[in-house]
Amino acid sequence: MTHREKASNSSVAFLRFIGSPKADPFYWEKVRYISSKTPAHEGSMSLIYKAFDSREGKPVAIKILQPFIDDEEHKQLIKKEAEVINSIRHPSVPFVYDVLSVESPDGPTTAMIMEYIEEKTLEQRLKSGPPLSPREAIDVVRQTGAFIDFLDLSSGHTLFNGDLKPSHIFLTYPNIRIIDFASSTLANEKGEEYDPNFSAPERRFRFGQEIVRNAASEEFSLAAIAYYIITGHTIDINDRKKTTFKKLSKWNVRYDFSEYEINKLNQVFTKALAFDPKERFPSSSQFADEFSIVMQSAKTKKTLLNLKTVFNF
Numbered sequence: 001m002t003h004r005e006k007a008s009n010s011s012v013a014f015l016r017f018i019g020s021p022k023a024d025p026f027y028w029e030k031v032r033y034i035s036s037k038t039p040a041h042e043g044s045m046s047l048i049y050k051a052f053d054s055r056e057g058k059p060v061a062i063k064i065l066q067p068f069i070d071d072e073e074h075k076q077l078i079k080k081e082a083e084v085i086n087s088i089r090h091p092s093v094p095f096v097y098d099v100l101s102v103e104s105p106d107g108p109t110t111a112m113i114m115e116y117i118e119e120k121t122l123e124q125r126l127k128s129g130p131p132l133s134p135r136e137a138i139d140v141v142r143q144t145g146a147f148i149d150f151l152d153l154s155s156g157h158t159l160f161n162g163d164l165k166p167s168h169i170f171l172t173y174p175n176i177r178i179i180d181f182a183s184s185t186l187a188n189e190k191g192e193e194y195d196p197n198f199s200a201p202e203r204r205f206r207f208g209q210e211i212v213r214n215a216a217s218e219e220f221s222l223a224a225i226a227y228y229i230i231t232g233h234t235i236d237i238n239d240r241k242k243t244t245f246k247k248l249s250k251w252n253v254r255y256d257f258s259e260y261e262i263n264k265l266n267q268v269f270t271k272a273l274a275f276d277p278k279e280r281f282p283s284s285s286q287f288a289d290e291f292s293i294v295m296q297s298a299k300t301k302k303t304l305l306n307l308k309t310v311f312n313f
Contacts, residue, residue, distance in 0.1 A: 028062065028102050033113070035062060037105045045069060045077070045182060045193060050116065059116040060097065067106035078110045080187040084159070087186075091175040092147050117177055122225070123166035131254040132229055134298040136171075138291075141226050143176045144169065145288030148218045160185050162213045164221040165198040166228060185213050197234035198224045201275050216277035219284040223272035226291055230254055230265075235273060245273055255298040264294050 026037045028051065035051035040061075042048075049062040065078060082099045095115040102111045122140060125132065132140065144164070151159045161168075162183035170177040183193045194203055200220035202212040224235050227245060230253050235245040246252060248262050248269070257265070272287045274280050281287040 026105050028104070028111070029100060033060065033062060042066075043180075045074070046180075053113075059118075061114040061116045063112040063114060064102075064104050064109045067104075067109075075110065077182050077188060078112050081180075081182045081184070082112045084181045084184050084187045088151070088154075088159075090147065090150060092143065092178050094177050094179060117170045117172060117179075119170050119172045119177075121167050122169040122171060122229075125171055126166060126229065126232065131232075131300055133300055134255065134295045137226075137229050138295050140169065140171070140176060140229070141222065141291050141295075142285075142288045144178070144222050144225070145219075145284035147178060148215065148222060148284040152215045152218075155186075157215070158185060160213045160215070160218050162188070162203075163194050163199075164218060164225065165195045166225055169225070183213075198228075200277070202277060212277075214277075215283065216280050219272060219280055219287055220277075222284050223269060223287055223291075226287075227269055227273070230295075245269060255295075255300055257294070257298055261294050261297065265291075268294065 024037050025034050026049075027034055032055050033051045033053055035049040039047040040050040043066075045066055047064050047066060049064075051060050051062045052058075053060045063078065065074065069075065079099055082096045085093055085096050094117060096112060097115070098113040100111050100113065102109065104111065120129070148161075148164075151161070161178065161181060162185060163180060164178070168178060168180045170179065181187055196204055198221045200212070200217035203217050227233075227235055231246070231248070232254060233246065233252075248257075248265050250257065250259075250262060253262075268287070268290045272280055281290070
């Protein structure tokens with residue numbers, strides 16, 4: 001089959017995969033991979049394309065750095081991230097098929113060819129769909145907590161994601177998928193990139209020291225994610241003395257809790273979101289267990305009171 005015939009067949013498969021007859025295809029690696037010229041996702045440092053692998057006949061994700069990143073240290077991030085992902089043997093980590101030097105829509109670059117995940121991220125679900133059921137919320141928090149502890153223990157306390165947030169958690173079954181290890185301790189020594197809404201104060205403020213990424217800072221991120229799940233709002237770190245979050249009440253949560261359960265949740269979040277890392281739970285799994293004990297008796301609100309979580313409270 002000629003390159004022209006192969007490109008034609010790949011284009012048909014790609015358009016069927018994308019579901020749009022107007023998509024403008026772009027060919028990667030001598031027409032093996034075909035995607036739209038427009039990325040499916042754009043992050044602060046990377047672009048991700050939804051592509052079709054014409055050789056294997058399956059969808060893939062292609063991750064490259066933003067074209068404005070031109071320093072040599074950051075250019076190595078894609079390779080380093082792929083190495084980190086391939087070093088982790090866990091069902092919550094997506095597969096990396098290859099790392100290639102390719103011609104992208106913005107010029108030559110290094111690309112990571114990854115497993116394509118069809119399901120929504122936690123961020124997408126919370127913004128556009130109904131709240132998670134209590135069981136779903138428990139599963140997400142428990143699985144993420146177990147993953148944090150797995151990385152910590154299996155790496156000898158050297159590997160941490162560094163940028164846990166709802167947009168990096170895919171709601172796949174039976175195991176969630178956690179993506180983006182570009183800010184992890186073993187891929188990015190500096191680790192400047194983070195989301196302030198889900199990052200521990202020691203990661204944000206530094207206090208003249210190196211950026212902190214450890215088990216305690218990961219637990220903080222998990223607690224911030226859990227808070228976001230049940231309220232629809234992020235926490236607020238407004239100074240260097242304490243972590244602040246709006247105390248929970250029956251009016252600002254997406255679930256029905258008893259007064260005792262509300263008070264218990266406030267105690268759990270106060271500990272997990274403590275400004276001082278030493279005051280937090282000993283592990284992310286322990287926080288997840290305490291959170292789950294309260295959540296297991298909760299019920300998702302089915303009244304217009306849920307609309308309160310859309311606005312500031």
